[in-house]
Amino acid sequence: MSLRHAVLGLLARRPMTGYELARQFDLSLANAWHARHSQIYPELAKLEDLGLVEVVEQGARRSRTFDVTEAGREELRRWLTETEPVRTQRSETGVRWFLMFLLDPADRRAVLEREMAFLDAQAEGLRAIDERIDAAPQPQPFRPTVDLGLRVNAVMRDWLAEQLDDASSTEAPGR
Amino acid sequence: MSLRHAVLGLLARRPMTGYELARQFDLSLANAWHARHSQIYPELAKLEDLGLVEVVEQGARRSRTFDVTEAGREELRRWLTETEPVRTQRSETGVRWFLMFLLDPADRRAVLEREMAFLDAQAEGLRAIDERIDAAPQPQPFRPTVDLGLRVNAVMRDWLAEQLDDASSTEAPGR
DNA sequence: GCCATCATGTAATTAGTTACATGATTAG
DNA sequence: CTAATCATGTAACTAATTACATGATGGC
Numbered sequence: 219m220s221l222r223h224a225v226l227g228l229l230a231r232r233p234m235t236g237y238e239l240a241r242q243f244d245l246s247l248a249n250a251w252h253a254r255h256s257q258i259y260p261e262l263a264k265l266e267d268l269g270l271v272e273v274v275e276q277g278a279r280r281s282r283t284f285d286v287t288e289a290g291r292e293e294l295r296r297w298l299t300e301t302e303p304v305r306t307q308r309s310e311t312g313v314r315w316f317l318m319f320l321l322d323p324a325d326r327r328a329v330l331e332r333e334m335a336f337l338d339a340q341a342e343g344l345r346a347i348d349e350r351i352d353a354a355p356q357p358q359p360f361r362p363t364v365d366l367g368l369r370v371n372a373v374m375r376d377w378l379a380e381q382l383d384d385a386s387s388t389e390a391p392g393r
Numbered sequence: 394m395s396l397r398h399a400v401l402g403l404l405a406r407r408p409m410t411g412y413e414l415a416r417q418f419d420l421s422l423a424n425a426w427h428a429r430h431s432q433i434y435p436e437l438a439k440l441e442d443l444g445l446v447e448v449v450e451q452g453a454r455r456s457r458t459f460d461v462t463e464a465g466r467e468e469l470r471r472w473l474t475e476t477e478p479v480r481t482q483r484s485e486t487g488v489r490w491f492l493m494f495l496l497d498p499a500d501r502r503a504v505l506e507r508e509m510a511f512l513d514a515q516a517e518g519l520r521a522i523d524e525r526i527d528a529a530p531q532p533q534p535f536r537p538t539v540d541l542g543l544r545v546n547a548v549m550r551d552w553l554a555e556q557l558d559d560a561s562s563t564e565a566p567g568r
Numbered sequence: 569g570c571c572a573t574c575a576t577g578t579a580a581t582t583a584g585t586t587a588c589a590t591g592a593t594t595a596g
Numbered sequence: 597c598t599a600a601t602c603a604t605g606t607a608a609c610t611a612a613t614t615a616c617a618t619g620a621t622g623g624c
Contacts, residue, residue: 219583220485227492237603250487257584259605279592279603298493299500305511308483310395312425315537317402318473325474336480362490362552369548377541394611412575432612434577454575454620 220304224251225261226270226286226294233274233285236262245347246363265290311336327385334378341371395479399426400436401445401461401469408449408460411437420522421538440465486511502560509553516546 228234228242239262240255253261262284265271270290275283286294311333318329344367403409403417414437415430428436437459440446445465450458461469486508493504519542 220483220488221583223492224488227488227495230492230495235603236605237601247488247491249482250484250491252481252483252584254585255604256586256606281592281603294492295496295500298489298496298504303489303511304485305515306427307424307486308395308427309425310479311482312537313395313399313402313422314473314478315541316422316425317398317405317469319537320402320405321470321473325470329473336478340480362487366490366549366552369552370545373544373548374541377537377544396611410575411577412573427612429613430576431578431614453622456575456620 220251221253221257221261222265223294223297224253225258225265226290226297229271229284230286230291230294233283235281235283237281248343248347248363249367250363323385327382330378330382330385334375334382337371337375337378341368341375344368344371395426396428396432396436397440398469398472399428400433400440401465401472404446404459405461405466405469408458410456410458412456423518423522423538424542425538498560502557505553505557505560509550509557512546512550512553516543516550519543519546 224243224247225239228239228246234242236255236258239258240253243251243253243258262271266273266284268289269287270293271284272287273282274285277283314329315333318326321329344364348361348364399418399422400414403414403421409417411430411433414433415428418426418428418433437446441448441459443464444462445468446459447462448457449460452458489504490508493501496504519539523536523539
């Protein structure tokens with residue numbers, strides 16, 4: 219279960235509330251994992267029971283700020299270094315890209331253009347995160363989300379452009 | 394629900410049994426979606442009830458080969474062209490890559506090397522699929538799984554290599 | 569004859585989404 | 597004063613995994 223370690227890891231970067239965690243899943247972890255608040259709050263309760271996180275601050279609007287405990291930090295280290303990663307992935311976009319070749323050239327072209335627009339928007343979003351993202355308490359400028367994300371975005375863009383060329387030449391008049 | 398359309402799409406490429414579908418999820422759709430046979434068989438039954446797939450052949454070992462019906466093909470086209478893609482992704486590997494910067498340089502270095510080995514194995518696997526994969530009944534050499542997969546693999550490899558350099562220089566003796 | 573693989577199913581459990589529900593604070 | 601956002605929770609449902617279960621066929 220990655221949810222547990224994603225929550226633990228986000229809190230290890232800096233303490234935050236369940237509400238903030240929910241936003242981080244859409245920012246830092248946007249292309250890696252997703253969780254709604256309805257899953258986050260119960261998970262925080264379980265992590266607290268296990269002694270892996272603790273409430274370090276209670277603020278306005280009955281907000282509770284959580285931090286990772288020493289046991290939590292050790293569990294995170296253990297998970298990262300000693301457990302075998304699960305390599306399965308889930309991406310509806312990936313399924314669509316695989317299947318779009320079943321479409322006739324006109325439909326495929328339309329889909330390719332929509333996907334291109336998505337990649338442009340994604341790249342813009344990543345560059346925006348670059349500024350919004352909280353300065354991390356670690357030495358290295360570690361931002362796989364942004365740095366690697368933009369590079370992957372670029373190769374996908376190139377690939378889509380090639381497919382668009384193919385689709386256009388196939389449906390071009392005069393052949 | 395992408396499972397439904399992934400099954401529909403795989404069958405639209407060519408008719409096959411539930412057992413073969415399960416293998417295709419690990420080959421063609423390896424980095425896009427995953428499904429076990431315990432999920433595939435009930436889904437095939439539902440798709441049959443809906444008239445989107447049909448049994449076209451019954452063979453040895455009480456095997457049933459399914460094909461997409463005309464209604465199934467239309468549903469697939471509708472889904473690909475007219476529905477809004479869900480852009481959330483799930484990748485434990487992505488979570489790990491994001492969190493590995495929390496580790497001290499020695500641990501991080503070990504993780505980076507394991508991930509590098511994974512990428513090498515993945516690239517090898519993709520090249521193997523290239524030959525194993527069934528010739529598709531479509532005109533274009535459409536293999537996002539292999540073509541795009543190898544390119545993404547390459548940029549990830551570069552990125553990992555850079556992180557390894559950083560981790561090494563940080564823990565290098567003499568500074 | 570026996571082992572690997574093909575082949576299909578169901579049951580129990582866990583994970584995740586959607587919907588329901590409530591209330592506090594702050595900026596305009 | 598009121599709308600947006602912060603903030604937390606539960607309930608009902610759907611999706612997915614793991615475990616249980618069985619049997620046929622083909623190659624050696």
